[in-house]
Amino acid sequence: MTLKPQLLHDSRCLLGEGPVWDHRSQKLYWVDIESFDVHVIDPNGSEHGVINVGEYVGSLCVRGSGGLILALKSGFAALDPETGEVTPLADVESHLPGNRFNDGKCDPAGRFWAGTLALDEDHGEGKGNLYCLHADHRVELKAHGVWISNGLAWTRDQKTMYYIDSPHRTVRAYAYDVSTSEIADQGVAILVPEGMGYPDGMAIDSEDMLWIAHWDGSCVRRWNPRTAEVLATIEMPVARPTSCAFGGKDFDTLYITSASTRLSPEQLAAQPLAGGLFQCKPGVRGMPMTEFAG
Numbered sequence: 001m002t003l004k005p006q007l008l009h010d011s012r013c014l015l016g017e018g019p020v021w022d023h024r025s026q027k028l029y030w031v032d033i034e035s036f037d038v039h040v041i042d043p044n045g046s047e048h049g050v051i052n053v054g055e056y057v058g059s060l061c062v063r064g065s066g067g068l069i070l071a072l073k074s075g076f077a078a079l080d081p082e083t084g085e086v087t088p089l090a091d092v093e094s095h096l097p098g099n100r101f102n103d104g105k106c107d108p109a110g111r112f113w114a115g116t117l118a119l120d121e122d123h124g125e126g127k128g129n130l131y132c133l134h135a136d137h138r139v140e141l142k143a144h145g146v147w148i149s150n151g152l153a154w155t156r157d158q159k160t161m162y163y164i165d166s167p168h169r170t171v172r173a174y175a176y177d178v179s180t181s182e183i184a185d186q187g188v189a190i191l192v193p194e195g196m197g198y199p200d201g202m203a204i205d206s207e208d209m210l211w212i213a214h215w216d217g218s219c220v221r222r223w224n225p226r227t228a229e230v231l232a233t234i235e236m237p238v239a240r241p242t243s244c245a246f247g248g249k250d251f252d253t254l255y256i257t258s259a260s261t262r263l264s265p266e267q268l269a270a271q272p273l274a275g276g277l278f279q280c281k282p283g284v285r286g287m288p289m290t291e292f293a294g
């Protein structure tokens with residue numbers, strides 16, 4: 001099945017990433033990592049706002065106690081989107097000034113997981129880590145030796161976590177214990193073939209299938225992680241879709257972020273919507289994202 005998205009906002013992000021639907025406010029948040037911006041938009045695309053947080057912002061999640069939680073270069077922090085005030089919660093990698101946070105998401109128990117990468121990505125193999133921020137703001141190292149820590153997803157039965165390391169083109173499966181947050185590596189679930197781009201961010205739908213943004217692959221694909229089969233393709237008008245999330249009133253809309261960073265003038269001329277925010281109704285629903293419990 002082949003699907004086409006619509007442009008929701010011509011936001012021209014450098015590195016648009018990490019869409020999160022806030023079902024309380026019925027708005028979508030996302031980040032522009034390299035512009036240090038948090039974006040927010042209503043589902044009609046008419047009310048759009050930007051908050052500059054002054055440093056790399058890899059990902060965000062809605063916080064149950066109000067506002068947002070951010071994975072900043074300097075660590076985990078809270079953001080009040082009404083005032084723009086940023087409050088540090090936990091220092092994580094201040095001993096690694098060459099690293100920054102990247103993709104993150106809350107697990108089914110409301111812990112916020114986010115990973116890091118080396119700013120010098122080409123020489124960053126093994127330099128990234130995956131962390132879990134517990135509700136009491138304790139930070140736990142969950143995986144190390146990662147290259148570009150990216151998409152995360154948990155299955156509906158809360159027993160499996162999927163995790164992407166982009167340059168290795170892998171989606172790994174982990175046995176996951178929701179009561180303790182412990183993970184156990186079960187190996188590669190999907191190895192994205194060469195020529196399909198790199199797996200970046202992802203969303204999981206109500207049938208436990210993964211919607212994966214293919215960086216430099218000009219598409220978002222629906223994968224069955226148990227068989228490594230492609231089930232559907234959203235053909236994007238941009239080469240670098242970065243991530244996706246289900247949202248909308250009925251969770252029937254897939255919101256897709258994209259990047260324009262490091263494209264040549266010729267490439268930018270060929271894909272003028274690069275960095276924009278897109279939407280697509282793929283015919284399957286997602287589920288509400290868990291809010292951060294701390």
Ligand code: CA
Pocket residue numbers: 017102103150151200201242243
């Ligand atoms: Ca990403």
